[in-house]
Amino acid sequence: MRPIYFDYNATTPLDPAVRAAQEPYQETIWGNPSSVHQIGRAARAALDEARYQMAQLWGSKPSEVVFTSGGTEANNLAILGTARLRRSQGRHLVTSAVEHPAVLHAFEFLARHEGFELTLVPVDQHGQVNPEDVQRALRPDTTLVSVMAANNEVGTCQPVAAIGALCRERGICFHTDAVQAFGKLPYAGVASLPADLVTVCAHKFHGPKGAGALFVRSPLQPIPLLVGGGHENERRAGTENLPAIVGLVEAFNRFVPTPVFPPTQLRLWTEELASTLTSLPGVTRRGHPTDRLANTLAFTVSGTDSIALMAALDLEGICASSGSACSAGSLEPSHVLKAMGVPPAEANALVRFSLGRETTKSEVDRVDAVLPEVLKRVRRP
Ligand SMILES: Cc1ncc(COP(=O)(O)O)c(C=O)c1O
Missing domain, CATH: 3.90.1150.10 (Aspartate Aminotransferase, domain 1)
Known part of the structure; x- marks a missing residue:
């Protein structure tokens, strides 16, 4: 059985149409997008097109799309990269007690090793954050708040619109790990969310594993985790995984606007x-x-x-x-x-x-x- x-x-499971869309980038268009010759240029054109399409789907600028190796990396880049960037403005960070470990552990790392202070906002018996508790946690030196859109373990949705608005009023960066929301909740774009940073992960909506993205609202430039070449507009070094990127965009297009x-x-x-x-x-x-x-x-x-x-x-x-x-x-x-x-x-x-x-x-x-x-x-x- x-x-x-x-x-x-x-x-x-990976959707067959997504797999089919990825195939040419394994078989034929296999060049390095950074190479200047024609094989590389074909890959560059495909990468640019994928970024453009992602931006169209998000309602964002292409430069606000950072492709990553998945949800974990996008969360790490958002949190470590933004906290470090804004360190001179303050060292206080806020997140909820029910975040995915890829968020919680990133914050805990900053608190343990880099002199940041972390406030964990509690949740009610249903696992929901009260925006008033977030408001109470904010301080003049708070630089970053992160609250997930929907919880992976119990499915509770969080009031991210209200929390994002609180942060925006105070000039505090707001990140939301929306990995569990895409493909499951009604979709109205990413750039329209009141968030500066939004995490996406392809394999949660029939895309490939090892493929994700971070929306980074311009002009924010989180400090990269990976340094090397100038890929992803200097935000993530490393030769781009074109089949994964194409798969992510295809899956997003097919499975997110209509969940x-x-x-x-x-x-x-x-x-x-x-x-x-x-x-x-x-x-x-x-x-x-x-x-x-x-x-x-x-x-x-x-x-x-x-x-x-x-x-x-x-x-x-x-x-x-x-x-x-x-x-x-x-x-x-x-x-x-x-x-x-x-x-x-x-x-x-x-x-x-x-x-x-x-x-x-x-x-x-x-x-x-x-x-x-x-x-x-x-x-x-
Ligand atoms: C809410 C949430 N965030 C982040 C992740 C991490 O995604 P990945 O393991 O694909 O990097 C997951 C995956 O379980 C998740 O459910």
């Missing part, structure tokens, strides 16, 4: 699963009940742990996650659930179902049917 893939927040995750259908199915789950003993639904990604359903189970839960689901052919893929296999309680005030024993027993384009009604029905038995098996009496 085909496995049931309920882990679309971790990654999505590839069908919201109405997925909300119906996740609610169906939630109603079965919440009728079972020891199960608590996590995340925001309404202000959430339609594809994401998170819950904890008392009297067991994530590893037992993942193993039991896997035996049934169900691919789920215990939070962020980066911490899979670890018994560390989810930092997201901890921040939501969930007791450690339960924060250790998180299951995340994230559905997607290929999910079928019969898969949902099968999971719905086996859940009571699976949970009974793993719960200690």
Whole structure:
């Protein structure tokens, strides 16, 4: 039996049309875009075209597009690069307690090694940041705030428009890790968001892995992480990965303006699963009940742990996650659930179902049917 893939927040399968769009750049147009001869010039033309298209899709200038190796690098560049750039204006940084490790650890690195001060804004029981808490955290020496658009573990959406506006009024840079939002939430452009920096990651919407981008509002110039050649307008050295870039732009074009995750259908199915789950003993639904990604359903189970839960689901052919893929296999309680005030024993027993384009009604029905038995098996009496 085909496995049931309920882990679309971790990654999505590469779309065949995206793969086809990438192929010429593996096979034929393989030059180095920096070479001045005709083979290089063909690659340069393709790279320029990809950047132009990305900018069109974002409503930005081409110079505001920085292609990266993925979401992690884009987050690192945004945070490390901007904090270092604005260091002489202040050393205070603000982020939320529920960010992806690619954001949290970048801030923690600056605090530990480079003399910055970090304020972690709390979240409510649903994992949502209150803009008033962000406002209270701001100081005259705050230079950068980062709050994600939607949480990868529990699917809670954050009030980034309000937070961005607060920052803008005060001349503070605002970054949002919108990796989980693209393809899942209604799209109205990137440059129109009240953010100076926005992170994009292709493999979350059927694009290739190892491909991402950072929107950098002009005239901001984060200090590069990678130094060498003058690639990406001096913001990211290294020969451009043209197939990855073309794949990212193709996937964005196909799957973001009209979100590839069908919201109405997925909300119906996740609610169906939630109603079965919440009728079972020891199960608590996590995340925001309404202000959430339609594809994401998170819950904890008392009297067991994530590893037992993942193993039991896997035996049934169900691919789920215990939070962020980066911490899979670890018994560390989810930092997201901890921040939501969930007791450690339960924060250790998180299951995340994230559905997607290929999910079928019969898969949902099968999971719905086996859940009571699976949970009974793993719960200690
Ligand atoms: C919210 C968020 N940010 C950043 C990332 C990092 O993306 P990547 O691992 O592709 O670099 C992820 C991936 O799980 C994510 O969910």
